[in-house]
Amino acid sequence: MKTLRNLSLSAATLVLASASVLAQTPAPGTVHGTVNNPAGQPVKEGVVKLTTDRTSQDDKTRKYQYTAPVGADGTYKVDGVAPGDYVLFYQVNEKTVDYLEHVVVKAGDNLTENDDMTREDYLKHLTPEERKQIEDFKKKNSEATNANKQIGNLNTLLTKAREEEKTNPQGAVDDMKQATSVKTDEPVLWLEQGNAELALAKADTDASKKTQDYTDATTAFQKAVDTNAASKKPNPAFAGAAYNGLGQAYGSTNKPKDATDAYDKAAQAEPAKASMYYFNAAVTLKNAGSNDEAAAAADKAIAADPAKADAYYIKGASLIGKSSMQGNKLVPPPGCVEAYSKYLELAPTGRFAPEVKGILAEMDQSVVNSYKASKKR
Known part of the structure; x- marks a missing residue:
């Protein structure tokens, strides 16, 4: 009998051991979501806490089972949450901003729980002043969103117009007219419309x-x-480019004085680019047949950058029309030979070098076939 009793006890022990193996812990779950402020935007700070403690009314003494940070995009994620009925607290600097009752997590759950403070249940507890502040913010945010959308559309038109200028200039003009009709005070849009019109x-x-x-x-x-001059911060580059465009338009319509004035203003707006603007003036005026003005503009380009070889060529080309004939010999006006010779000195293999050598030879001047380019000053 004693032996049987011992056997019986051992069997009972085995049964109990088997029961303990079968009673497994429920699988934990995950709670994640987004926290939005009363204006409907994701919050950028704070923490989310989960607790089953519904008795404590104090944020600091309340016991929390789980805590997770809220990211800059307003999202949070709590892993390893035991099944249960929780209260979700959203806190900033250990102070509760909002809470959600009855966040029920089941075994193995992947629960999405968003804390959206635009809900009426939250808003009704705010003071009239707080609600007014939220409405004002939402209005300003909506205006900013619409403005950003408009800017995005205008940038699209601007990019498209720049791409079309060479292949479809009429399309570029149409795009920019649409852009400037939407935003009439933007210098860069008017500048690009001018460029499209020139093309x-x-x-x-x-x-x-x-x-x-x-x-x-x-x-x-x-x-x-x-519009650039009227803006809060006038942009010298916009001014320079706009006056440069004016110079091209005036020069191409036989208005040399207006063109010269415009190029002068471009150089004044951007002194660092003065040589380029004066050179553009010389080319525009030369192409328009305003040779005297072209030579004067070339002199200004040379004064701004004495090493600008092409400016000497334009000067020579602008003066050569005043040459006279003495017998069979071409006699150039003062400054013409010097300009051509300086061009060869600076650009002995330049694109105009063969032409310049031929002109100087025709004038019976001594032409040196090899020059040492002078250093840019």
Whole structure:
């Protein structure tokens, strides 16, 4: 009997051991979501805490089972949460901002629980002043969102127009007219419309249409100048580019004085680019047949950058028309030979070198075939 009793006890022990193996702990779950403020935007700070403690009314003494940080995008995630009925607290600097009752986590759950403070249950506890502040913020945020959307659309038009200028100048003009009609006080839009009008003028073969294109370009560039000057922080680069565009438009419509004035203002707006602007003036005026003005502009380009070889070429080319003939010999005006010779000195293998050597030879001047380029000063 004693032996049987011992056997019976051992069997009972085995049964109990088997029961303890079968009673497994429920699988933990995960709680995640987003916390939005009363204006509907994700919060950027704070923590989310889970607790089953519903008796304590104090944030600091309340016992929390789980805590997770809230990211800059307003999201949080709590892993390893035992099944249960929790209260979710959203806190900043250990002070409760909002809470959600009955966050029920089941075994193995992957629970999404968003704390959205735009809900009426939260808003009704706010003071009238707090609610007004939220409404004002939402209004300003909506205006800012719409403004950003508008800017995005305008940038799209601007990029598209720049791509179309060479292949579809009329399309570029249409795009920029649409942009400037939406935002009339933006210098860069008027500047690009002027550039598109210039491109269209160069492409048009009809004389009257071409003249109108240049007139439209003049209007657009002047708007760029005016809106830039009226802005809180006028941009010297915008001013320089707009006056440069005006110079091209005036020069191409036989208005040499207006063109010269515009290029002078471009150089004044951006002194560091003075040589470039004066050189552009010389080329524009030379192409328009205003040789005296072109030579004067070339002198200004040379004064701003004595090593600018092409400026000497333009000067020589602008003066050579004043040459006279003495017998069979071509006699150039003062400064012409010097300008051509300086060009060869600075650019002995430049694109105009063969032409310049031929001109100087025709004038019966001594031409040295090899020059040492002078250093840029």
